Amino acid sequence: MSRSYQSPPQLSASTSSLIGTNRVPSEVEIVEIRGVLHDRRYRLASLAETSTSSAGSQMLYSLQKTRDALQGEVADLLALLSPSRRLSPELVAEIFELCLPVGGLSTSVFRANEAPILVAQICRGWRQVALSTPRLWTRMTIYLPLGHLPQSVWIAAIARASFASLLWLSRSGRYKLHLYVQYVRSDESDRSQVWLPAATELVSRLLLRHGSQIESLTVFLPVPCVSALLRISCTSLRKFMIIDHGLWWHGDYHLHHPPVPIGVYMAGQLRHLVLDTPAFDLQRTQYPWDQLTSLHLRQQFPINLVDSFNLLCLCRRLYTFKLNVVNPTGMVVSERFVAHSLRELWLYARPDDSGAFLGAILIPNLKKLVVGDAHHQNALLDFLGTLSRPLLSLRFHRIHDMPEEDLADALKFVPSLTELSTDSICHNLILMMMTPEDGYEPLCPHLQSLIMRLHLANEQLIELLEARCGTAFRDQGIAQLKTAHLTFMDFDLRDEAWEWDDVAWMKKVDQWRRQGVDLQLSDFNWNEGWDGAFVAAFGE
Template sequence: MPTIDLRRRLVELDAQILEQKRALRDLQQTRITVERELRETASYPILALPVEITTEIFHRLPLKVASYSGSGLSSYVAPVSLTAVCRSWRGIALSTPKLWSTMEILFDGVPPTVIAEPGMVELSIHRWLGRSGECPLSLTFILHDNRFPLSRLRTIVHQYAYRTRYLNLDDFNPMDALELYSLSFPSLQAATFRCDSNLETHVFGNAPQLHSLHMLSLPNEGIVLARLHLPWQQLTTFEGTIHNLDLFVVAPNLIDVKCYWPGQNTPALITHSRLTSLTVIADDTILKYLTLPCLRHLDLTVELNRYNFVASFLKRSSPPLISLRAQAADPAFSQWHNAALHVAGTLEDLELLSPSRGVMASIFSSWESPGRRTLTALSNLKTLRFLDVLDPVSQHELVHFLYLRSDKLRSLQLVWYGSPYLYGRTEAGAPGAPAALDTIVGHFSRLRAAGMDVYVGTEDENYAATNDEALDA
């Protein structure tokens, strides 16, 4: 073979050797990477989970932007913190749009130097929300000191209005400066905001799906509905402080109301024909002025010293009430008895806070006397809860009550401040079954074994869930 051919052959071989060395280096680097990932997986088994399960776990984490640093949105909250764990988690987090669809920013926590830099805050927000794809957005913006210009916030809100499903604007006054009334919110379903009750405010004039409203205000501020222009007709849920009953007039389609009512005189009685759930905070006198024939859930988180208001309200409304939550500390329980009788036939879920001994006896006892009236008509109860109990209760009557109602009552919760003694003995049994002589806790064990959820004890311990075996009769 000629010399020139031999030299050409050597050059070709050198090139092939070089290529093989490069391929070998690549394989060695890949092996190192796989080996490192194997060590990480062995040390952290969660990294071996399928991507679908890891993604579902990520979805269930609290996703909020709670603070701001000079470098941008906080890296100490999910989902930003997830991207710093490992390359695998970073890839999953960045490719899961739903993780980036929730944002909460407290503008008071943004350094003035960052706010002063044009577009810096907006850039971080756009980078975050840009990863959310086309997911519906839940946005919370909180401002107490007016440090962040409302004109800049207006631009942010307007840019993402078309896919905002929930919007919380806390302490942005005046609200009209955000120009929300004519802005289109095609996906907005719920909103929370605080506004100055002394100013006329126009908000959400073009939000066809808006049905839930939470008005943030101090108890002494109230809401002047005549000054607040909202799509009241389409609201089904409302939460906030009210000083009159205009709400029940301007919003005829309300289904669920939770209101702080500081106690005001109202001249007229108002009937609302669609409301099914009412929670009243602070004062129960609101019931003097309402008739709610469709009410199914009533929560009176106030101390009821005037049960006659409740009784007359229930008599007047005749609602198909299935759940009632109320204070019951009044030792003169005759008024409580009169109130409960009006819904005894439909009530399924009853929760009483700080119930007096008389109130509990009126439910548990199966016999009456001239000075002792019972509520045996509460025959449809499925859930019964007594919380913050101070007074003693007849354990014998309690056990017999549970057996008597064992066909329908599925859950009893009785929480004392102190530890109850449950080892007295009584003879009891379900209707039609032989009675058994057992300790109180033994009977609770029998009832639990039969499928009833019984919790009798303190907040920390259920004394009805001991492992003691029931004594044979």
């Protein structure tokens, strides 16, 4: 008795039309798709058994073609059942936003293998979602690859960058924008003015099209390139940074071409301003100084003492002031300037210049002080003695030769500190003075964050950590350390001073970390320098 042949089930015309699209199948169509998928998988399994017992090249070739066709059908059917099809466009857009590079604009180039460009290449549906999600296109880094190209194609490269940036930003809708513009530097590009008009035109087009949307703008270009800021309204700009190392100037350029006045036309929206350029002329700028809350000036090129105080007179709402100051011989400030609004001061200077600045200013409400490059001990102590409110944070940045006794004397003036960071190497003196004992109040009893370089690790360090990372002295008003980043500068001497059981020590470290202490122990190799990061110590 012969068996009748039954043709394999097929998708209906309406369901077949879903293949190659992003449409979501209905419940009825899902049942139909699963039935056909079950049949194709069964046929593939049967085909695999048949191919093992078949002989002859012609038969194997036919079976292989059938298998490939079935595998293609299975892939199409599985794609129709993919859970991603049922995600709403709003949820897909949220996922795309989480895929954006996490680094700052200065390190994000937005390559083709990164979001948002990457997710826009997956399929037509996702591309449509990406292009219709303005928040994906609000951050952009524009690199002008001058240093990598011959001078003959510089203008064309800048024109392409201008077109690409405008196309990118056209997808941002009405959202606020964050832009970073930088040229790739080289000896040739640093000292050439050939590309300046094209770069100026690029900035002008960006500001003309999107100036009202830009919330933060960083320009690593010569000052003339941002002259458009004088005539274009940037009503949303709250953070502006311009960095110009001035290497493109030729000899006596400044004698024949006065500094280009730069400024921002806005209704007092600017809050954070960073200016690092030798072409910057304080008397010829147009900025809403009285609206600024954060001002960083010339980290590489110092300003003089009088100009710094003139700026403080204009910036009545300034909260953070960062500057590199120089005090020319013979320059004298008649009376101490009182900066009532300042809460943070970052001062970088040579010892005498630092002393001159601190000796000429009063900051009664200061909360954070950063002293960089060098310090004047007597002036620092006198300044700390004038503070009328508790100083909470003190940092000595890039000062590697500060005597431990000087640090101890400074800390005696600020018992209210909750944060301390120093780049100078400390020995046992500071550790002993910070270690609490019964009936003895240590230095900085309220300290919660400690970043310090140590000569080596020994028992004194253990006593400090046991006392300050735990809660044994809480009833005496001694705060518990929440952060301790300790770097050992002479780690090779560890065995000479270490008389502690390593296993017991690691158990203590684990215990403090479980209690919520951010404890990082690392060593520094003087021969190799910073190896990109701290080298983990104690076998971690």
